[in-house]
Amino acid sequence: MTFKTCLRPILSATAISILALPALSEEIWVTNEKDDTISVIDVATLEVTRTIPTGERPRGITFSKDYSRVYICASDSDTVQVMDPETGKILHDLPSGEDPEQFVLHPNDRHLYIANEDDAVTTVVDTETRKVIAQINVGIEPEGMAVSPDGKIAITTSETTNMAHWIDTETRELFANTLVDSRPRHAEFAAGGSELWVSSEIGGTVTVFDVETQAEKGKIRFEVKGVHPDRVQPVGFEFTEDEKTVFIALGPSNHVAVVNAETLEVEKYILVGRRVWHMDFNTDKSLLFTTNGVSGDVTVIDVAKREPLKSIKVGRFPWGAALRP
Amino acid sequence: MSIRRRLWARALTALMIAATPALAIDIPVVYLKQVRDAPPVLSNLDPLPEDLGLAGAEVGLADNKTTGGFMGHNYTLEMAVVPVGDDIAKAAEEALARSPFLILDVQGADVTAIADLPAAQSALLFNAADPSPALRGEDCRTNVFHTLPSLTMRADALMQFIRFKKWDKLALIEGTHAGDLAWSKAMTDSATKFGLKIRKSKTWAFDADMRRNAAQEVPLFTQELGDYDLLLVADELNDFARYIPMNTWLPRPVAGSEGLVPTTWSRVVEQWGAAQLQSRFHEHAARDMRPQDYAAWAAIRTVGEAVTRTGGNDPKALRDYILSENFELAAFKGRPLSFRTWNGQMRQPIPLVTQTALVAQAPLPGYLHQRTELDTLGTDQPESTCKAFQ
Structure with missing residues (x-):
């Protein structure tokens, strides 16, 4: 998920503590936008083991630091649901503003920054008091969300305004707005928090910003053989453990690009299912799971070999993916 | 909110x-x-x-x-x-x-x-x-x-779909208003462009109120169209076309201004x-x-x-x-x-829609163009009669 970068140090700590527990198998949780469910994939068997009902149109999904709760953007229910991942029961709803699409959990494990797609606002919710603590006006159709590893900066990208909005998490005010190519979809901090990466779906690019100056320092373009450039539409992306490689979903081109995060060169295109959206790794990052919206399945990619391993049928229009170690 | x-x-x-x-x-x-x-x-x-x-x-x-x-x-x-x-x-x-x-x-x-x-x-x-x-x-x-x-773009979108479905035999009913005739001409020209032929066409010139007797009139009216796969209707005012589907002599789908409609939005x-x-x-x-x-x-x-x-x-x-x-x-x-x-x-792109669903979106797969597939819809540069932009 979006906040992976900032959770990385914590993740490895969690991984260690999990080793001490009785063998629990890892799972990938996938939200099915048009089925109002979550499909749970067992990483060991690569099969769906459970299907859990959610609110309407689930999209963004993320776990709390200790994995005791899972947060789900139920977009058409206008709420963020908090679920017990053990039982699959909804514990309570969080006020989220209208049409929450995507969110990111602050490193403090407490504040959720939520993009309200229909409302041109970013809502900050305290998951403990269950209260909205701020609403920040951003551009039209906010979607991509990221928080810097040090927790000082939150980013919202707005699809129709075509900007990355830089939010000071202390004052909860915008301190910069940078133009990107058309329809920015996803944002991630990289290189220890010194870079911000933003994908532009219609622009067909991924822009890399220097966080210090908010200046553009690089741009990735894609060229998939046999696919018209208009259909190469970068959406979600994830970095490998060493941050040297990034996997970028290219939407209706049905490919995932493997990009060298230092040279920004595309090294390979991997064929996956139709209209690939988002993705997440398993714990040791040897496997990558991509959600393919139109074909209703998840492609499992062998990260070392950079090859697709298997397709797993999930619900209708799978959107978000999150690891539960 | x-x-x-x-x-x-x-x-x-x-x-x-x-x-x-x-x-x-x-x-x-x-x-x-x-x-x-x-x-x-x-x-x-x-x-x-x-x-x-x-x-x-x-x-x-x-x-x-x-x-x-x-x-x-x-x-x-x-x-x-x-x-x-x-x-x-x-x-x-x-x-x-x-x-x-x-x-x-x-x-x-x-x-x-x-x-x-x-x-x-x-x-x-x-x-x-x-x-x-x-x-x-x-x-x-x-x-x-x-x-x-343009009407040409919308007509081309429909004809791409018709070719894709191999509904090669076409018939046409057109209204009498200028808009109907322009749309009818656009569809006819586009049919020719995509190698399709409109075998028979008729003009809708009834002055009865079809809300009451469409079921009686339309079967007879369409009986004379002979055999066809798809019935095109040109009625840009949205006057009579809505009474055609399900009332045709032959059980055939309708497209153009009713049934399957190529539209901007x-x-x-x-x-x-x-x-x-x-x-x-x-x-x-x-x-x-x-x-x-x-x-x-x-x-x-x-x-x-x-x-x-x-x-x-x-x-x-x-x-x-x-x-x-x-x-x-x-x-x-x-x-x-x-x-x-x-x-x-x-x-x-031109969506092809019914009242309740998107059926397809043109350009359809397989219609290729050296510049962009979007230019398979409408008048392309070599055929353009626009001189001012040159």
């Missing part, structure tokens, strides 16, 4: 504008409409909304203002309505004195009359209401962009983030977004996108940018939209 909270949000946005240190520029846009008499139609089910087109421009304005708020660009929209029969050129002149950006909700010769005004020579005009091929062909003007697709378009635009529109206008609304929205968004990317409001510089390879408009149709450099027509 409550309206109050929304207003509060707007007020905050206004505050942010004041705080933005960018170069402040003004972008006034005028929506110029000539009111036209609408001929009566049989059914009362679908009245034409009074704010048709304008409501789309208003939603586009709100989109522009949000971006503008972050950049110090001040967008405004004014509506100028000219009553039936009044002098549109005079109204256009007055509008041009206030703004070089006009969205035109006028027809045919009035478009060219406005474009030829001395005051319009340095202006950017957007035709958002007239789909006629002539305005994109021999009557084209360098200061006019077309955000509404429809409420059933929900992919590619379109649901967001639909819901913004609904919230604003309390009705579904229609083709003319979409064209007006696209016009004002085109101005906005060009201003955002160039950082200026000079019409000439904006025109150059809009016609350049760098221009791309994200417009909820699944791929970036751009403008044809040979006639100012906005390239766009």
